[in-house]
Amino acid sequence: MANQQIEGNNNVQVGRLDGDLIVEPPTPFMREDDPNVVPCPFQCGQRTWWNAPGCWNCGRPVLAFFQQQARNAQKERLTKAAVISGLIGLVLAMGSQYLPSGISGVALVVGVLGILGFAALGSQADRLK
Ligand SMILES: [Zn+2]
Incomplete structure (x- = not known):
């Protein structure tokens, strides 16, 4: 893919694939005992904050998911x-x-x-x- 656009701050370059720059968002610091940290409900494999608008890893709407679950x-x-x-x-x-x-x-x-x-x-x- 040419003309890549990299969004977000502090992204980490992890490698190159056929000339493409491969970047990942930085892993945020999470306390082990933080009660707001839960497994991502979209199964991206990462732990995230239930009250964050989007999962830091996959970007999907975590807060909206849990709000809908509470309404249900x-x-x-x-x-x-x-x-x-x-x-x-x-x-x-x-x-x-x-x-x-x-x-x-x-x-x-x-x-x-x-x-x-x-x-x-x-x-x-x-x-x-
Ligand atoms: Zn996720």
């Missing part, structure tokens, strides 16, 4: 909570008529609230992309 986990929690709330609400609302009159009214109200909780939590989960 939150969406899953909300969906589970919605289903549990809805099921409990449905059972209480439908079963309230078989309960003694003293508590059937309370069971019906709690059941309806559970069904409303299903709708509220579900729409919250839907808003997470």
Whole structure:
């Protein structure tokens, strides 16, 4: 390849291949006990910072990847909570008529609230992309 462009600072020349200059980005200093250092999620084989916009080695969007993962986990929690709330609400609302009159009214109200909780939590989960 002719007319190479080398981007970034402090790149290290590691060799030549048919006249091409081969460069690598410098390996950044990472403390062994740095809790923000994780294996690159794009499997470039290097360790990188989870909160860096891009992996120092492969340049792929590390932070965006972990943010998406967090949104997916939150969406899953909300969906589970919605289903549990809805099921409990449905059972209480439908079963309230078989309960003694003293508590059937309370069971019906709690059941309806559970069904409303299903709708509220579900729409919250839907808003997470
Ligand atoms: Zn990487």
